[in-house]
Amino acid sequence: MPKIKGNLIIGQSGGATAVINSSLAGAVAEALRHEEVGEIYGMLDGVQGLLQEQLIDLRAQVGTPQKLDELKHTPSAALGMCRYKLNDSERERILAILKKYNIRYFLYAGGNDSADTCHRLDLMSREAGYELHAIGIPKTIDNDLPQMDHCPGYGSIARFLAIATQDSGIDSQAAHLVHPIKLIEVMGRNAGWVAASAVLGKRREEDAPHLIYTPERRLDPARFLQDVQEVYKKYGYCVAVIGETVRGPDGKTLGTQAEPYLVDSFGHKYYHGPAHYLMGLIIKELGITARYDKPGTIQRMSMLCASPVDLDEAWEAGAVAARRAIGGETGLMVTLLRGQDENGGYKCEYGVTALENIANTEHKMPVSYINAAGNFVTQDFIDYALPLIGGPIPAYLKLDRAALVKTSL
Template structure:
């Protein structure tokens, strides 16, 4: 196969994470090894940068800064949540030709992979040779087929530590603040919320109850769950997904304001923790407080998983290798190898199989009562957070005897 010479462009889309810049570093550093890639451009604010011809010259950056991206959170190129209109794809084609862009990389989740697929399609329809590769990125961990998504291991580690800390706080002050409800991100899937179970080291440790959108929420069953744990321990820590739904599949809480709905029709979620606190107070006459970390959970570098960082870098490097080898219309896929020791490699999955798709938490990862996760989930998720959580000490309750 003859080499395809031309420039490379990369964009970052969707919510910034702790590791998406590690993928960017992987792309840049691998591209430098291939003489068929004559220049490297970064789209400012994702695909909007392509439409507006707003690029950063990545080839003229200080190598130390590029290497530093591997441990820098957020999205260095700036991100977006932008749905390209049909007429704008013609403009994208013009820009591809104008800048001789032959390698197109887009890092993001479900909607971003769809954008990469459509950019490739418009190039093909016009006989313009382009290699388009999607780079997986979403803390939601909901891309189909891939074992897990870069970004997930770090948000899982962050929330596991935060939940364990909240559990110790509630245990200590439980005679005053009896119940703590922690609301996590997650929209339509409960992968993020489920990861809080990694906080538990002993049977009575937090979290005591976990509620995911994969199982319809029932008020009476929820109150019975809370009452049971409270009677046993005298306090309760609950984690819940922002996208919790009722038996009709409707969000328990979601904004109805137009300004809170993005271009893909995603409504801003939030408020389910407040709703549950009110339910507990009114139904059980027990005081409940809530915590909602917000977007900091997805982007914080302080608890980033070393496994997540390395895998994010790997998918960036492999995206370039696959493209240079002639692959196009694929997303880089993470494949978990069998065996007792965790190991992950890459292959490719067609963009059309992941674009706009959603991977739910499977039934085998949720207990029969729908209020916690199973050991199978713990086995799946634990290797992704990059080692054990910090060690804490407990005092033995040895009474004083006169």
């Protein structure tokens, strides 16, 4: 089948990561290599911007190696993002816009919900008899997309939290006389990949984190208090990492007796989270001063701790998406698969799967990655995740507090 000549458009959707712009840069770099591609448009603010015909010329703005490299190392989403579910009339409006601008190649970087959007546009164009090649570029720090080993964005948040947890642990130990218990509530939605990554900087048994709770296991508050007290008695301080949707024995997210403060257009509910509730329990039931940290959006998009591996893989995912679309394929999401290099080490390989296999589904942590007690991760998880974070975590000096000076007086 001969390749069709036309214009290409790229959008970004969902929560921005440290490397989503690397995927954008990789897609543009690949599109620039193909004479079939005319204009290279960027849709501002995802499909919401496309509905308003808010397009920019990416060939003009970032069409040089220097600009593409700058884009690769820029945090968050350069084009802007949205969380927006198209209705039937809006899909027809977008089809008219695609025809108006002769867009034949449609690339959309995002996660589960963005795959749903891309899938619907692909189906709509086929039904209308309009040749459009729609390919999804994977993106999510939650690492919960099925059909792939890991997702662009995950390696960078994993590196961020591994370093942040080590730093927080050192601070908590230093402040053990004042506030010795620290809870760190992290993102990840209904999967524990993000919470688990906090372990990746741990070198000694006494180092933080001491406890990790993921949404895959329900958490009994009484058992949680017992875990914290045991660690505190052993080390004099305790750092526990908690996924944002960890549920209690009744199946409800801990501390969410109230209504969610936000429900987005895809039905995702947002609560204030379990850390504040659990902190209160520690203070009330154990009589120990506790604090909690909740990094928020900075954890998912900061360039400060971006993984070099993640940056390079995200670039290639964007390039593969453009290559597949221009090559005549459609209705697919790029996948990242685990292979081996010539020395038996980690290597990322790239494939594709149908968009409907990704849309509105979640891939949670395997049982083998969580310990029997449900309060930590296993070596299997560490072996899985370490290659993704791009090199070792900084090692800090640790003074020997037991080596007290003795005098002869």
